[in-house]
Each structure stands twice: as C-alpha cells, then as structure tokens.
Amino acid sequence: LEDLNNILNTGEIPNLYSGPDDYSKLMEEMREATKSMKKAYSEADLFDMFIERSRQNLHITLCMSFIGEDFRRRMRMFTSLVNCTTIDWFLPWPEEALESVAWHFFENVDLDAKEGIVKICVDMQERVRMLSEKYKQELRRYYYVTPTSYLELIKTFKTILDQKRDVVNNSITRYKKGLDQMASAEVTVKDMNEELTKLAPQLKESQEQTAVLMENLTVKKAEVDEDTKVVEKEEEVCKQKMEFATGIEKECKTELAKVEPIVKKAEEAVKNLKSGDFQEFSSYSSPPEPAKKVCQALCILFGIKPKKPNVLDKKQEPDYWEPSKKQLLKATLKNKCLGYNKDNIDASIITELIPLIEMDSFTDESLGKCSTAALGLGSWVKALIQYNEVMKVVKPKREAWAEAKETLREANEVWTKKKNELREKQELMRQLQEEYDAAVAKKENLEKEIKKCQLRLQRAQLLLNGLKSEKERWEESVQNL
Numbered sequence: 305l306e307d308l309n310n311i312l313n314t315g316e317i318p319n320l321y322s323g324p325d326d327y328s329k330l331m332e333e334m335r336e337a338t339k340s341m342k343k344a345y346s347e348a349d350l351f352d353m354f355i356e357r358s359r360q361n362l363h364i365t366l367c368m369s370f371i372g373e374d375f376r377r378r379m380r381m382f383t384s385l386v387n388c389t390t391i392d393w394f395l396p397w398p399e400e401a402l403e404s405v406a407w408h409f410f411e412n413v414d415l416d417a418k419e420g421i422v423k424i425c426v427d428m429q430e431r432v433r434m435l436s437e438k439y440k441q442e443l444r445r446y447y448y449v450t451p452t453s454y455l456e457l458i459k460t461f462k463t464i465l466d467q468k469r470d471v472v473n474n475s476i477t478r479y480k481k482g483l484d485q486m487a488s489a490e491v492t493v494k495d496m497n498e499e500l501t502k503l504a505p506q507l508k509e510s511q512e513q514t515a516v517l518m519e520n521l522t523v524k525k526a527e528v529d530e531d532t533k534v535v536e537k538e539e540e541v542c543k544q545k546m547e548f549a550t551g552i553e554k555e556c557k558t559e560l561a562k563v564e565p566i567v568k569k570a571e572e573a574v575k576n577l578k579s580g581d582f583q584e585f586s587s588y589s590s591p592p593e594p595a596k597k598v599c600q601a602l603c604i605l606f607g608i609k610p611k612k613p614n615v616l617d618k619k620q621e622p623d624y625w626e627p628s629k630k631q632l633l634k635a636t637l638k639n640k641c642l643g644y645n646k647d648n649i650d651a652s653i654i655t656e657l658i659p660l661i662e663m664d665s666f667t668d669e670s671l672g673k674c675s676t677a678a679l680g681l682g683s684w685v686k687a688l689i690q691y692n693e694v695m696k697v698v699k700p701k702r703e704a705w706a707e708a709k710e711t712l713r714e715a716n717e718v719w720t721k722k723k724n725e726l727r728e729k730q731e732l733m734r735q736l737q738e739e740y741d742a743a744v745a746k747k748e749n750l751e752k753e754i755k756k757c758q759l760r761l762q763r764a765q766l767l768l769n770g771l772k773s774e775k776e777r778w779e780e781s782v783q784n785l
Contacts, residue, residue, distance in 0.1 A: 308364060309382035312389060315359035330354065364389075371448045396433060397451050402426045405451075409458045413465070425461065429454045479778045489764050496761045503754050510747040517740040524733045531726045538719040545715050549708035586633035591625050593665040594674040594682070599628035601666075601685045604656050605649075606632065606640065641684055649692050661686050 307317050321327040334350040345353070366389070368375055379386055397405070406422040415421060429449070436447040588595060603610060603624045608631055610622035660666060671682040
C-alpha cells in the first residue's frame with residue numbers, strides 16, 4: 305500500500321532505480337524514445353519525462369472491503385488512497401442482479417429445479433440483508449451483508465451439492481457393487497454345483513483305479529518277494545561253489561608253487577647251456593657213468609630206442625650212448641627240452657626214470673663232476689620227475705577245479721537269468737508303484753478339490769441366504785437413489 309500511495313501521489317516509487325545498471329538502462333531507453341523530438345534532454349529531464357509518461361499510462365484499480373477497522377486505519381495512514389483516487393461505492397445488488405448472478409453460476413450445474421433454487425438464493429440474501437438492517441437499528445451494531453456473502457452462499461450451495469451427490473453416488477456404487485458381488489456369488493454357486501457334479505464320477509473312477517492298481521501291486525510284490533528269495537538262494541549257491549572252486553584253485557597253486565621253482569631252475573640251466581657244452585658232452589669216446597645215465601634218461605623221455613646188446617653176452621646192457629649222440633646231443637636239444645610237454649608224460653616213462661635218477665651216478669655232485677651239460681640235463685630230468693609227482697595230486701584237483709568252474713558258470717548263468725527276471729519284475733513293480741502313487745495323488749487331489757468346493761459352496765449359500773432380504777432392500781435403495 306505504501307508503494308501504491310507513492311505512485312498515486314508523485315507517480316514514482318522512491319529509490320526504485322537505485323542501482324546504476326537499472327538507471328543507465330532506463331536513460332538509454334528514454335533517449336531512444338526521444339530521438340524523434342530532435343532535442344537534447346538532460347538525465348533529470350528524461351527521468352521527469354519517464355515519470356510523467358508513467359502517470360499518464362499507469363491505471364490503478366484498487367478494491368477494498370470497508371468492513372472492519374483495517375479500512376479506517378489504511379485511510380488514515382495512506383491519504384493518497386482517498387485524495388488521489390475516485391471512490392466508487394458499490395451498493396447492494398438488486399434482486400435482478402442477484403438472480404442474474406445465480407443463473408450465471410448455476411449455468412453448468414445439473415439441477416432439475418434450477419429456477420426455484422435461484423429464487424431461494426435471492427430470497428435468502430434479501431432476508432438476511434433486511435435482518436441486518438433491523439439488527440443495526442435495534443442494537444446499534446453492524447452485520448455486513450455484501451455481494452461477497454451472496455457469492456459465498458452460492459459457492460457453499462454448490463459445494464454441499466457436490467458433496468451430497470458424491471455421497472449418493474458412493475452409496476449407489478456400494479449398493480451396485482454389493483449386488484454385483486451377490487450376482488457373481490450366485491453364478492459361482494451354480495458353477496460349483498456343476499463342478500461337483502463333474503468331480504463325483506471322476507472321484508469314483510479314480511478310487512476304482514486305485515483299488516485295481518493296489519491289488520496288482522500287492523500281487524506283483526508277492527511275486528517279487530518270492531523271486532528275491534530264489535535269487536538270494538541262487539546267489540548263496542554261487543558263493544558256495546565259488547568258494548569251493550577258489551579253494552581247489554588255491555590248493556593247485558600251492559602244490560605247483562612247490563615244484564615250479566625247481567622246474568624253472570632246471571629249465572634255466574638247460575637254457576644257459578651253450579653249443580660248446582653239448583660238444584664237450586658228446587666228445588667222450590668212453591663216456592663216464594653219469595653221462596651214460598643222463599643219455600639213457602633223455603632217450604627214454606624222447607622215445608629213442610637203445611642199441612641192442614650182443615645176444616651172446618648176457619651181461620651186456622642196452623647202449624643209449626650211441627643213439628643219443630646221433631639223435632639228441634645236438635644244438636636242437638635245448639629247444640626240445642624247453643618245449644617238452646611235461647604235463648602229459650606217460651606213466652611207463654616215469655616208472656623207468658625213477659630207479660635211474662635214484663642211482664648214485666645221477667646225483668648233482670656226480671653230474672657236476674662229469675660236465676655242465678650233464679648237470680643241466682640231469683637236473684631237468686629230475687625236475688620233470690618231481691613235477692610229475694606233484695601233478696599226480698594237482699591234476700585231479702585241476703579237473704575238479706575245471707568241473708567246479710563249469711558248475712559255477714552254469715550256476716552264474718542261472719543266477720544272472722534269475723536276477724534279470726527279478727530286475728524286470730522290480731522295474732514293472734516300480735512302474736506300478738509310480739502309477740499307484742499317481743493314482744493316489746490324483747484321488748487325494750480330487751477329494752481335496754471336492755471338499756474345498758463343498759466348503760466354498762456352503763459358505764456361499766450361507767452368505768446368499770443371509771443377504772437375500774438385503775438384496776431386495778439394496779435394489780430398492782439403488783432405484784430410489
């Protein structure tokens with residue numbers, strides 16, 4: 305108000321252009337505006353010209369309410385508001401103006417009795433105005449009724465109308481929503497009844513399937529249990545036969561382990577013989593006794609006939625030396641000895657050899673003194689005899705072991721066949737178990753679904769029965785609203 309008072313009085317606001325930049329900009333603009341006047345003006349003249357133009361072009365419209373002490377105080381403090389203005393006192397509006405204003409504000413309001421409401425607003429304003437005058441005359445106190453009061457009345461009416469309409473619309477919405485929910489519940493009840501009608505046969509069929517599967521599963525389980533016992537028995541038989549065969553094999557290996565080092569040592573001795581050893585051995589013109597006995601043993605082993613003695617000389621023994629020199633004592637003898645079939649020596653050969661190797665001339669000491677070849681070949685012959693003695697015990701055990709292995713193989717085949725049959729039945733039983741579990745799960749799900757549906761149906765029916773009377777009242781309320 306102080307700035308307005310200064311503008312009304314002098315045309316300017318003191319110190320408005322106190323900054324040098326603002327003032328300089330103003331002067332430049334004024335010089336630009338006065339160029340057409342072709343006259344030089346000082347800054348004071350330019351500023352006065354600016355103030356004068358401002359007073360001519362600046363129009364102030366000031367509206368105040370005269371109600372209360374504030375208006376009187378402002379008039380005393382800012383006298384230009386009275387001295388430099390034209391006061392226009394707004395008098396009370398006539399009824400035509402009040403009616404016109406009401407029609408203007410109610411133009412976009414949806415009302416059935418709009419004309420009557422306009423008249424009521426005008427009547428209320430006029431009545432209050434007359435009562436305020438009476439109040440002033442009787443009590444000497446002011447109660448101001450202004451056009452603003454009338455506008456507040458219209459505004460209040462529109463606000464209350466909107467609020468009430470919101471309340472009514474919310475009520476209608478709630479009632480309709482409740483009716484929609486009830487209609488939805490009725491549809492749901494109908495659907496649940498249809499669903500129950502469909503689920504009942506399915507549950508019955510599922511129960512029958514489950515019973516059949518349970519019966520099949522029980523039968524198959526009994527068969528599998530019986531087959532399991534049979535397989536376990538077959539397994540036990542196989543274990544016993546395996547233990548028996550393993551025992552025989554162990555005995556054979558134990559017996560062979562006693563003689564195999566001797567045979568191997570003798571074979572190594574033969575293998576280590578050189579051509580010179582055989583030449584030395586066969587070079588005797590009159591061989592010593594150990595050499596004769598070794599040659600005799602070799603001839604017996606390789607089936608070479610001796611030279612027949614003179615018929616007239618009854619004391620003369622068969623000569624094995626000459627045949628052995630011609631047929632055995634060669635470089636090929638080593639391979640013959642190493643490749644000899646020691647597992648199939650005829651018993652008659654062993655019978656002939658045993659007395660021979662027991663002679664004093666067949667000891668390792670005697671043979672060693674004779675020659676290296678005699679010791680190696682003699683040791684090999686004795687090793688064959690020892691090996692043959694052991695094989696008399698081992699061979700029946702080997703045969704028994706072979707028979708036991710064959711029996712074990714047959715038993716394993718039977719056991720494997722039984723196991724495969726059992727595995728097939730177990731797989732079938734597993735499939736039946738899975739089918740049974742699936743059927744039980746399906747049956748339980750159907751039972752749960754039916755129970756859940758029945759519970760929901762029961763609750764929905766209770767709700768619908770309880771709200772049956774409310775439905776009618778809600779429908780009536782919606783119609784009335």
